Amino acid sequence: MKINVIGVPLHLGCDCMGVERAPNYLRERGLVGIIRRNGHRVFDLGNLYVPPVSEEDRPAGDDSLKNLDAIVEVNNNLAELVYDTLRGGAFPLVIGGDHSLGLGSASGVGKCYDDFGVIWLDAHGDLNTAETSPSGNIHGMPLSALMGMGSRELVNVYGEGFKVHPENVFLVGARSLDEGEITLIYRENLSVYPMKTIRENDIDAVAGDIKRKIKERKIRNVHFSIDIDCLDPAYAPGTGTPVRGGLTPTECKRFIDSILSTNLVKSMDIVELNPSLDIDDRTTRLCLELIDYVTNRI
Numbered sequence: 001m002k003i004n005v006i007g008v009p010l011h012l013g014c015d016c017m018g019v020e021r022a023p024n025y026l027r028e029r030g031l032v033g034i035i036r037r038n039g040h041r042v043f044d045l046g047n048l049y050v051p052p053v054s055e056e057d058r059p060a061g062d063d064s065l066k067n068l069d070a071i072v073e074v075n076n077n078l079a080e081l082v083y084d085t086l087r088g089g090a091f092p093l094v095i096g097g098d099h100s101l102g103l104g105s106a107s108g109v110g111k112c113y114d115d116f117g118v119i120w121l122d123a124h125g126d127l128n129t130a131e132t133s134p135s136g137n138i139h140g141m142p143l144s145a146l147m148g149m150g151s152r153e154l155v156n157v158y159g160e161g162f163k164v165h166p167e168n169v170f171l172v173g174a175r176s177l178d179e180g181e182i183t184l185i186y187r188e189n190l191s192v193y194p195m196k197t198i199r200e201n202d203i204d205a206v207a208g209d210i211k212r213k214i215k216e217r218k219i220r221n222v223h224f225s226i227d228i229d230c231l232d233p234a235y236a237p238g239t240g241t242p243v244r245g246g247l248t249p250t251e252c253k254r255f256i257d258s259i260l261s262t263n264l265v266k267s268m269d270i271v272e273l274n275p276s277l278d279i280d281d282r283t284t285r286l287c288l289e290l291i292d293y294v295t296n297r298i
């Protein structure tokens with residue numbers, strides 16, 4: 001397969017430095033070679049430009065959507081690159097950067113396919129809006145924006161209105177949800193598989209349930225967005241908002257394996273690795289291991 005690697009050195013959505021180093025950090029540790037050894041043609045498209053934002057650029061008194069303009073700009077460009085990549089018959093592998101980039105990548109997929117779904121593997125919901133977010137950090141808002149909820153600027157990235165039907169969204173691994181997110185989950189009847197459910201039913205059963213729903217809903221294309229904080233901090237400490245009680249690497253791989261076996265996954269994000277917060281490159285090595293695992297199966 002042809003795989004386009006797209007780096008997004010974005011930290012503006014989490015307001016914590018270090019995560020923007022991840023794309024180059026992974027490259028310097030063999031990212032492209034690993035994918036190539038799995039038999040793919042790889043094109044490294046480099047890093048998207050992220051405009052610098054200074055303190056003076058921030059609107060005084062309003063911290064409900066931090067760094068909004070720059071994040072919208074980066075996401076528009078990312079969406080176009082993902083769209084072009086899919087149109088060219090290649091697989092976009094988007095390397096973050098913080099998870100606000102999921103808004104752009106999934107929007108690019110949505111322009112290519114109507115019948116698409118999103119699997120979001122994450123310790124958090126990323127379902128906040130400017131109104132419900134306790135921090136104003138946009139990396140906590142991309143999934144709600146993709147479904148058409150929240151501020152217009154985010155909802156209208158790369159085209160007016162919602163990009164994915166709520167019934168085609170699957171949130172897996174959540175264990176830290178804000179009040180507004182829980183309200184949204186019940187209101188929209190979202191398919192959410194929190195860690196509690198995974199512990200009670202096993203990760204394979206969860207993957208099986210998602211695959212059944214994918215079939216039922218006639219979803220033919222899947223965007224798979226992996227936030228590295230889905231993993232337990234014991235294995236992946238190098239991330240900005242770690243939460244205890246996450247997946248083991250083995251469970252994560254079993255889930256990935258099961259979802260990839262559908263052959264419906266057309267694009268992927270791997271986000272929120274922060275090399276500056278890591279311990280002995282543990283999380284970096286795990287990211288490379290997961291990328292090896294994924295590209296061995298697509």
Ligand SMILES: [Mn+2]
Pocket residue numbers: 099122123124126139227
């Ligand atoms: Mn996330």
